[in-house]
């Protein structure tokens with residue numbers, strides 16, 4: 001089983017977001033037998049914060065394997081789905097950071113404005129460590145709301161042939177190629193072309 005130290009090593013630093021992700025991942029571990037064989041568990045994450053690195057290290061659900069699905073919703077919600085049953089565990093973070101005093105608020109404000117004097121930096125570090133400690137030791141109910149049930153299993157990772165973009169001549173997965181006037185383009189080239197047309201129209 002991965003420790004928080006292993007997770008820090010992968011992520012590069014310790015932070016409250018990583019600690020939250022670690023608790024989420026450990027909860028998923030408790031529910032399912034993971035890391036399981038390839039693609040047994042799919043993680044559906046609704047943000048791309050530091051927390052996701054902890055999820056990847058601990059559960060083995062990774063972006064590259066295709067069993068980590070990212071929805072850009074900006075929500076601290078994590079759903080783990082077991083294949084093929086569709087049994088899921090949904091975790092929604094409800095943790096509230098400990099209240100801060102007026103003095104702490106002022107120090108934080110200074111830090112945000114770029115003040116890096118020793119007293120300000122020390123405060124920020126201490127505050128960060130205390131948040132991490134709080135998250136790692138808090139009761140589950142203080143951190144998250146957990147629901148379970150059954151849902152449709154997401155499609156497995158697909159492997160598709162490539163085609164060549166008519167503009168940059170680089171390879172692009174056929175499903176991602178954009179079709180225009182009988183040509184096939186990769187998305188960046190297609191977007192560039194559309195932008196150029198818009199600018200031209202604007203200049204006329």
Ligand SMILES: [Zn+2]
Pocket residue numbers: 011013014015017018050
């Ligand atoms: Zn971080």
Ligand SMILES: [Zn+2]
Pocket residue numbers: 165166167168169170185186187188189190
């Ligand atoms: Zn291209």
